[in-house]
Amino acid sequence: MFLFPGFINTHIHIFQSFLKGLGADHRLIEWLNLSALPYGKVMTPRQHELAARLACMEALKSGCTTLCEFFYTNQDPELAHACIEGMQSTGIRSVFIRTFQDTGEEYGMPSAFIEPAEKAMREVEKLRKRYREDGMLSVWTGPDVTWSTTADGYRTMLEYCLGENVRYSMHLKETEVDHEMSLRAGVNVALGTDGAASNNSTDMLETMKLAALIQKGFHRDASVMAADQVIRMATCGGAKAIGTEKETGTLETGKKADMILFDPQHLKSFPDHDAEATVVYASSEENIDTTIVNGKVVYHKGAFASGLSEKELIRECSEEVEKMRKQI
Ligand SMILES: [Zn+2]
Known part of the structure; x- marks a missing residue:
């Protein structure tokens, strides 16, 4: 097997794991108004907790060891607690980004999400203390x-x-495919799956392949991004972006043991002449044999150390997803 540093997903919206396929194939503002905003407005703490488990388990299963949740459905502090507790129950390392909106109703931002920045910072402070x-x-x-x-x-x-x-952290230039000037300036690049209402998954392997292929297609040049560069973005680039480069992102003595065992013995990935090309271009969740976070095995051959079962979770989520759909 190959041993790699675990992947770092620097940007996701966990609640959207309940929204896969809703508002598909629309431009940003239309999509927000069809999918993320109306559903984000009605989801309960229980649904946030289940969505967190769904997203984190999918992430662990695709080799991700750190996940940064960009949380913006702020109308009830209980939603943040439910999301954090759902994440923690899976054993993943995480950053919880409690964001704020203090305007934007004219573009469709629900008034329930809008609050003065001072109030938002008080909520952030409470979360940091708790x-x-x-x-x-x-x-x-x-x-x-x-x-x-x-x-x-x-x-x-x-x-x-x-x-x-x-x-x-914040969203910037979401609707631009690329910005050649900032890439040329040597800006550190990390990867994120974004929310599953727009992606529609939390699979870092898939995101790595797309990161390479989109740049090759956009620039009409297959050499513009190589497999090893993409792996660096998903590992040490991610660690640098979130300020943990001294602890995670590479396999080195003294760092946290966040790593994955990748089994190349599958039809899609065999033969594995080049380990990096195999991981980026010819892999899927089935190649991830083991995911280790902070020295603990949290996922191994289809089983989660948290004791959470994939089938049971899907059954529990199905009931809540149905409730949410009916409400909208
Ligand atoms: Zn986003």
């Missing part, structure tokens, strides 16, 4: 998108982050 940094979970903040953030709100958040040494 879930103290233990290396397995960090709490950050961030403005959701430019059109849902006022300049004053942004300043308030920035002052809080600088004062408390808290990191932040």
Whole structure:
């Protein structure tokens, strides 16, 4: 087998794991109004918790060891707790990014999501106190998108982050395929699956392959992105983006043991002349034999160490998904 550092998914919206296929094939604003926003407005804490398990188990099964949840359905603090507790129950390392929106109703942002930045920072502070940094979970903040953030709100958040040494993340340039200038400037690039309402999965292997193929197609040049570059984005690039490069992202003495065993003995991936090309271009979940987070085996040959069963979880989620659909 191949031993690799675990993949780092730097951007996901967990609640969307309940929305796969809703609003498919629409442009961003139409899609938001058909899918993420109306459903995000009605989901319960129980549904958030189940969606978190669904997303994290799928992530672990595709070799991901760290996941950064960009959380923006903020109308009830219980939703954040449910999401965090759902993530923690699976054994994945995570960053919980409690974002805010302080404008944007004219573009379809539900009024229930809009709050003053000062209130949002108080909620972030409460979460940071309740879930103290233990290396397995960090709490950050961030403005959701430019059109849902006022300049004053942004300043308030920035002052809080600088004062408390808290990191932040935000959506930028979502509708541009690429930005050649910033790539040429040597900007660190990491990968994220984004929410499953737009992706429609939380599979880092699939995301790695797409990251390479989209650039090759866009630039009409197969040499523009190589397999080893993509693996670096999904591992050490991710670690650098979230500030954990001294602890994760590579396999080195003294770092956290976040790693995967990749079994190339499957029809899709055989023969494995080049390990990196095999992982990026010829792999699927079935190749992930074992996922180890913080030295613990959390996934091995189809079984999750948390004791959570894939079939049972799907059964539980089905009932809640049906309730959510009926409500909308
Ligand atoms: Zn996103």
